[in-house]
Amino acid sequence: MTKVHEERPVLPTEEDEVAAAGSEFIGGPIGRHARLGGHWLGPVRVVVLVVLGLFALGMVQKLPCYDWAWFRGAASQYTHACYSDIPHLYSARGFADGLVPYFDRFPDLEPKYGDMQYLEYPVLTGAFMQVAAWLTPTSGSLQHREQMYWMVNAGMLMACAAVLAVCVARTHRRRPWDALFLALAPAFALNATINWDMPAVALAAVAMLMWSRSRPLAAGVFIGLATAAKLYPALLLGVLFVLCWRAGKWRAFGAAAGGAVVTWLVVNAPIMFFAWDGWKRFYVFSQERPIDFGSVWLLISQRTGNPLEGANTYATGLTLLMCLAIGLLTLTAPRRPRFAQLAFLVVAAFILANKVYSPQYVLWLIPLAALARPRWRDFLIWQVGEVAYFLGIWFYLAYTTSGDKHQGLPLEGYQLAIAAHLLATLYLCAVVVRDILLPERDVVRRDGSDDPSGGVLDGAEDRFVLTNAAKAPQYAAPSRGQRVDWGATPGD
Numbered sequence: 001m002t003k004v005h006e007e008r009p010v011l012p013t014e015e016d017e018v019a020a021a022g023s024e025f026i027g028g029p030i031g032r033h034a035r036l037g038g039h040w041l042g043p044v045r046v047v048v049l050v051v052l053g054l055f056a057l058g059m060v061q062k063l064p065c066y067d068w069a070w071f072r073g074a075a076s077q078y079t080h081a082c083y084s085d086i087p088h089l090y091s092a093r094g095f096a097d098g099l100v101p102y103f104d105r106f107p108d109l110e111p112k113y114g115d116m117q118y119l120e121y122p123v124l125t126g127a128f129m130q131v132a133a134w135l136t137p138t139s140g141s142l143q144h145r146e147q148m149y150w151m152v153n154a155g156m157l158m159a160c161a162a163v164l165a166v167c168v169a170r171t172h173r174r175r176p177w178d179a180l181f182l183a184l185a186p187a188f189a190l191n192a193t194i195n196w197d198m199p200a201v202a203l204a205a206v207a208m209l210m211w212s213r214s215r216p217l218a219a220g221v222f223i224g225l226a227t228a229a230k231l232y233p234a235l236l237l238g239v240l241f242v243l244c245w246r247a248g249k250w251r252a253f254g255a256a257a258g259g260a261v262v263t264w265l266v267v268n269a270p271i272m273f274f275a276w277d278g279w280k281r282f283y284v285f286s287q288e289r290p291i292d293f294g295s296v297w298l299l300i301s302q303r304t305g306n307p308l309e310g311a312n313t314y315a316t317g318l319t320l321l322m323c324l325a326i327g328l329l330t331l332t333a334p335r336r337p338r339f340a341q342l343a344f345l346v347v348a349a350f351i352l353a354n355k356v357y358s359p360q361y362v363l364w365l366i367p368l369a370a371l372a373r374p375r376w377r378d379f380l381i382w383q384v385g386e387v388a389y390f391l392g393i394w395f396y397l398a399y400t401t402s403g404d405k406h407q408g409l410p411l412e413g414y415q416l417a418i419a420a421h422l423l424a425t426l427y428l429c430a431v432v433v434r435d436i437l438l439p440e441r442d443v444v445r446r447d448g449s450d451d452p453s454g455g456v457l458d459g460a461e462d463r464f465v466l467t468n469a470a471k472a473p474q475y476a477a478p479s480r481g482q483r484v485d486w487g488a489t490p491g492d
Contacts, residue, residue, distance in 0.1 A: 009043060009174055009175070009176055009177065010174050010175045010177070010447070012177050012178075012180070012374075012376075015443065015446070042176075043169060043176035043177055043179075044165075044166060044169045044170065044176055044179075047165050047166075047168075047169045047176065047177070047179040047180060047182075047183050048162050048165045048166060048169075050165075050180065050183035050184065051161050051162065051164070051165040051179075051182065051183040052158065052161070052162060054183060054184065054185075054188065054189045055157075055158050055161050055188075055189060055192055056158075057189050058188075058189035058190055058191075058192050058193060059154055059193060061081075061082060061189070061190065062082045062084060062150075062193060063082070064076075064080040064082050065077045065080060065082035065083065065084065066082075066147060066150065066151075069082060070083075070084070070087050070088070070146070071143050071146075073401075074397070074401040075398050075401045075402045075407065075408075078394045078395065078397040078398035078401065078408065079394075079395070079398045079402075079407060079408065081190075081390070081391055081394040081395070083194065083394060083397075084150060084193055084194050084195075085194060085195045086149065086150045086153050086154075086193065086194075086195070086196075087146035087147065087149060087150045088146075089129075090133070090136075090145065090146050090149040090150075091142060091146065092106070093106060093119055093129075094106035094119075095129065095130070095133040095136075095149070096142060096145060096146075100130070101118075101119040101121075101126040101127075101129065101130055101278070102118060102119060102123070102126060102271050102275040102278030102279055102281075103274070103275045103278060105117040105118065106118075118277060118278040118281035119278065119281065119282075120281050120282050120285040121196065121282055122227075122228055122229055122230060122231065122282050123228050123267055123268050123271050123279065124199065124200075124225060124228040124229035124267055125196045125199065125200070125229045125230065128156065128196055128199050128229070129153075129196060131156070132149060132152045132153045132156055133149065135152045136148050136149045136152050150193070153193070153196070154193050157192060157193055157196075157198045157199075160198040160199050160201070160202040161192060161198060161202070163202045163205070163206065164182065164198070164201060164202040164205045164367060165179055165182060165183060167202070167205035167206050167208065167209040167367075168182050168205055168367045168370055168371065170209055171205075171208055171209050171212045171340075171371060171452070171453050172212075172371065172444065172452040172453060173452060174447075174449075174452065175374065175444065175452065178370050178371065178374040179370060180370075181366070181369065181370035181374060181376075181379050182366050182367050182370045185366050185379075185383055186383055186387050187359075187362045187363075187366065187383055187386040187387055187390060188362075188363065188366050190359075190387065190390050191359050191360040191362055191363055191390065192360075192363065194358075194359065194360040195358065195360045196229075197230060197360050197361070197363045197364065198363065199229045200226045200227075200229035200230035200232070200233060200364075201226075201230075201363050201364060201367065203222050203223075203225045203226035203229060203233065204222070204223070204226040204233040204236065204364075204367075205367050206222045207219045207220075207221075207222035207223045207226060207233070207236065208236070208339070208340070208343070208371075208453060210222060211240070211256070211339065211453070211454075211455045212339075212452065212453040212454065212455050213455060214455040214456050215455070216252040216253070216255040216256040216259075216455065216456065217255040217256065217258075217259045218259070219256050219259070219455075220237075220255060220256035220257060220258060220259025220260040220261075220263070221259045221260070221263045222263075223236050223237060223256065223259070223260040223263075224259060224260035224261065224262065224263025224264040224266075224267070225263055225264075225267065227260065227264050228263070228264050228267040228268060230364075231286070232347055232350055232364055234260070235343075235346045235347055235350060236343055236346075237256065237257055237260055238323065238327075238346060239339065239342040239343050239346055240252075240253050240256055240257075240339070241253060241257075242326075242327045242330040242331065242342070243330065243336065243337070243339060243342065243454075243457055244457070245331070245464055246330060246331055246336050246462055246463065246464055246465060247336065247456075247457050247460040247461070247462060247463055248460075248463030248464065249456050249457060249460065252455070252456045287312065289355060289356065290311065290355070291307075291308060291311045291355050291356070292355060292356035293356060293357065293358070293393055294356060294357025294358065294359070294389065294393065294418055294421065295315075295354060295355050295356050295357050295418075296352065296353070296418075296422060297311055297314060297315065297355060298418070299415055299418045299419065299422075302411065302415060303415065311355050312355070315353050315354060315355050318352075318353040319349060319350055319353040319354075322349035322352070322353060323346060323349060326342060326345050326346055326349065328466070329433065329436060329437075330342060331464070331465055331466045332465065332466045332467045333436050333437060333439075334437070334439060335436075335439045335445075335450075336451070336457065336460075336462060337436045338372070338442075338444065338445075338451040338452075338453060338454060339451060339453045339454050339455075339457065340368060340371035340372045340453045341372045341373075341432050341435065341436055341442075343368050343371075343372070344365065344368035344369055344371075344372035344373070344428075344429075344432055345372075345429055345432060345433070347364055347365060347368060348365060348425055348428070348429050349429075351364065351365065351425070352422065352425060352426070357389075357418075357421065359386075359389060359390045359393055362386045362390075365425075369382065369428060371453060372432050373428060373431055373432050373435065373443070374443055374444065375431075375443055378427070378428055378431050379428075381424060381427060381428075382424045382425065382427065382428040383424075384420075384424065385420040385421050385423060385424020385425065385427075386421060386424060386425075388417050388420040388421070388424075389417045389418065389420060389421035391417070392409060392413065392414050392416070392417020392418070392420070393414065393417065395408040395409035395413070395414075396408060396409045396410075396411070396413065396414035396417070399414075
């Protein structure tokens with residue numbers, strides 16, 4: 001049976017028992033006769049305010065380091081779990097001395113990574129860092145300037161967080177409150193100002209918003225910009241490729257791919273031409289970087305006592321295998337998976353197989369998780385694992401830098417923290433895969449929606465599938481603008 005639902009926002013307290021229970025702190029779930037809409041403080045503005053508030057709390061959490069721990073030995077910033085790359089790289093990467101990224105060399109301070117005399121970040125991230133350096137006062141002691149550099153960056157990263165919140169809230173038109181998963185994620189507040197990941201995360205979110213609005217060329221442009229800031233957003237093109245393959249939407253994919261490639265070249269070409277050695281440093285560094293903190297390969301190496309040779313081969317091979325499996329899942333699932341579901345799975349696969357897992361990498365996944373599986377129970381289980389890893393890595397580094405005091409977490413404890421991160425991420429991936437295989441279990445599709453973030457894919461007919469399962473009538477995609485009642489659905 002089909003019926004058309006009115007276009008009213010989906011309320012979390014109506015479909016999620018954890019959200020309903022949590023709402024008791026503010027008076028309980030909204031009543032059936034409550035007046036919705038018409039108030040200037042709508043869902044998007046509320047989400048942005050919550051994001052900014054949580055971001056500010058994350059800045060407060062860094063206060064012990066800002067006041068003194070960044071500047072008085074390594075152990076203190078780890079025992080307070082408030083480490084950030086930002087103040088340290090202000091001087092270590094030449095910004096304090098007025099050096100220009102990619103063009104000017106700086107002293108090689110990290111010999112374990114080979115020649116590090118050029119900035120090891122993509123071009124757009126380097127530009128972000130340079131703009132912050134220009135805005136940083138040049139008077140006062142080096143410590144004061146490093147503090148101001150972190151503060152300037154924090155303000156710019158907060159602006160990125162606001163953009164991210166708006167995009168996540170608007171990607172699914174009827175589900176703006178799903179952005180609260182981002183706004184209230186503890187790992188978001190803890191990691192937002194460790195490094196410069198937020199610009200790429202925000203640009204990728206803009207790309208997904210553009211795609212959801214059936215603007216593939218604009219989506220491609222923002223994917224290109226995001227890839228010029230971090231490498232992982234390029235994976236979104238692979239997701240769009242298999243989705244458009246199944247739906248036969250090659251023109252839309254071509255526009256997105258073309259826009260991404262041209263935009264990436266426009267941003268990178270000047271640096272490639274005038275400062276080739278500086279430009280390639282990021283890519284050489286990524287290739288040469290050994291097994292490092294947080295990775296499954298480090299865990300295997302430590303547990304077996306044997307250093308793994310050929311880490312690049314293992315990591316690349318596992319990533320390709322998982323992406324191939326995700327592609328096969330896309331072409332054999334009973335309903336075409338949603339864009340956000342596949343985006344989460346592919347980026348999670350890249351993270352799980354990578355040679356290193358820095359704690360701020362969780363920022364890549366949080367907005368995708370909010371769109372892929374907006375269910376508080378599963379989201380919080382995952383966040384527990386990520387917070388455990390956040391604490392684990394800093395306390396382990398405190399243990400290794402405290403000398404004979406042995407303050408912090410020993411190696412075995414850190415290995416448990418790595419396992420917690422890996423298992424929690426795999427759990428959320430498994431739930432998303434289950435939603436793909438059993439679309440009636442998908443929270444977003446429970447009202448009969450097809451793919452609210454799919455843009456031209458939303459409600460589109462399948463053109464290529466590898467099984468007959470997609471033709472099953474109970475999983476037939478609704479027409480654009482039509483909502484289908486699934487009837488009774490299994491509990492979660």
